[in-house]
Amino acid sequence: MTFNTSKTVIIMDMNNKICEDIYSRTYSRIYHIVIEQFEISEIPLPVLDFVFHRCELSSLELFWQIEQEFDLEIPNEVSEKMVRFKDILEFVLEQIYNLEILEIAEYLKIRIKAKTLKLLLFLESKKIEISKFIEIFSSDTFSNNHQNIEKLILSLRQKSFDTSSIISFSDIFKNDFLLSNLEQICQIYCFMNDQKISYFDVIEIIKSGYLDSCKQEIDDLSEKIRLQESEIKKLSLQLEKANQNLDLLRRQLNHLLDDI
Numbered sequence: 001m002t003f004n005t006s007k008t009v010i011i012m013d014m015n016n017k018i019c020e021d022i023y024s025r026t027y028s029r030i031y032h033i034v035i036e037q038f039e040i041s042e043i044p045l046p047v048l049d050f051v052f053h054r055c056e057l058s059s060l061e062l063f064w065q066i067e068q069e070f071d072l073e074i075p076n077e078v079s080e081k082m083v084r085f086k087d088i089l090e091f092v093l094e095q096i097y098n099l100e101i102l103e104i105a106e107y108l109k110i111r112i113k114a115k116t117l118k119l120l121l122f123l124e125s126k127k128i129e130i131s132k133f134i135e136i137f138s139s140d141t142f143s144n145n146h147q148n149i150e151k152l153i154l155s156l157r158q159k160s161f162d163t164s165s166i167i168s169f170s171d172i173f174k175n176d177f178l179l180s181n182l183e184q185i186c187q188i189y190c191f192m193n194d195q196k197i198s199y200f201d202v203i204e205i206i207k208s209g210y211l212d213s214c215k216q217e218i219d220d221l222s223e224k225i226r227l228q229e230s231e232i233k234k235l236s237l238q239l240e241k242a243n244q245n246l247d248l249l250r251r252q253l254n255h256l257l258d259d260i
Contacts, residue, residue, distance in 0.1 A: 022093070022097055023093070023111070024196075026089065026092055026093055026096075027089060029069055029070075030066065030069075030085070030088055030089055030092065031043065031047070031085075033062070033065050033066060033069060034050070034052075034062070034085065037058065037061060037062045037065060038052075038058070041147075042147070043085065046203070046204065046207065047085055047200060048084065048085055048086040048089070049084055049085070049086065050084060050085040051083055051084055052082070052083060052084070052085075059079070063079050063082070066088060066092070070092050070095075070096060072092070072095050072096065074091065078091065112201070112204055112205060112208055112210060113210050113214065115195070115197050115201055115205060116205050116208070116210040116211060116214045117214050118195055118197070119191075119195075119197065119202075119205065120211065120214055120215055122188075122191045122195075123188075126184075126187050128184050128187070128188070130211055130215065132181070132184065133184070133188070134206055134211070136181050136184065136185060136188075137199075137202050137203065137206060138206060139177060141175055141177050141178060142177075142178065142185075145172050145175075145178070146199050147199075148172055149172060149178070149185065149189070150189055150199065152172070153185070153186050153189045153190070154189065154190075154193055
């Protein structure tokens with residue numbers, strides 16, 4: 001970290017946890033200001049493309065709250081161009097942390113791709129098909145109840161619970177679709193909680209198309225590993241055969257010496 005007379009400049013390392021913390025904290029602070037200002041329970045997806053109501057009073061109040069929260073000033077000529085959640089996020093990150101828009105965009109790509117790889121490896125370990133995962137998280141039933149589902153699963157996580165005990169706590173899982181996928185939902189949400197992957201991250205992952213591209217990368221890597229293992233096995237057999245031939249030559253040499 002280096003220091004400047006006017007602001008702290010953070011040198012962006014795309015794989016550094018500092019960037020993840022900065023982005024997550026800033027995103028969360030802006031998110032809560034927006035839902036409070038517009039009196040909504042959550043921002044419709046995709047969050048970054050959420051368009052603000054262009055009511056002059058509500059906009060002024062929103063920008064004033066952003067200024068107070070982050071201790072900065074939003075010039076009128078800048079605020080007039082702010083129409084999406086993404087616009088405010090980019091402005092705050094650039095003003096406070098000196099992060100450029102292109103850096104933010106590149107970071108977002110790397111961030112979501114890293115989480116996609118973690119998710120894919122987990123799904124594969126639990127033998128959950130990608131198509132099943134997408135079906136669950138893309139369903140209206142799941143989308144309409146995701147907050148309550150997450151709270152319920154995580155609150156019961158430390159207990160030894162089964163299907164019947166979860167159903168007894170909530171009417172949500174009496175829905176046929178959710179009930180039939182209960183085991184996978186519990187496994188996935190516990191993993192997401194451990195890896196700090198939110199429901200909104202998952203929706204971004206699905207929409208980004210990274211699932212297919214990352215799956216192909218994993219398959220290609222697995223194939224390379226398989227070929228390398230096959231080559232190592234072949235070399236091991238050749239080495240074993242060479243050792244056998246060497247032993248044979250030693251025995252023949254010993255016989256010749258005995259004859260002499």
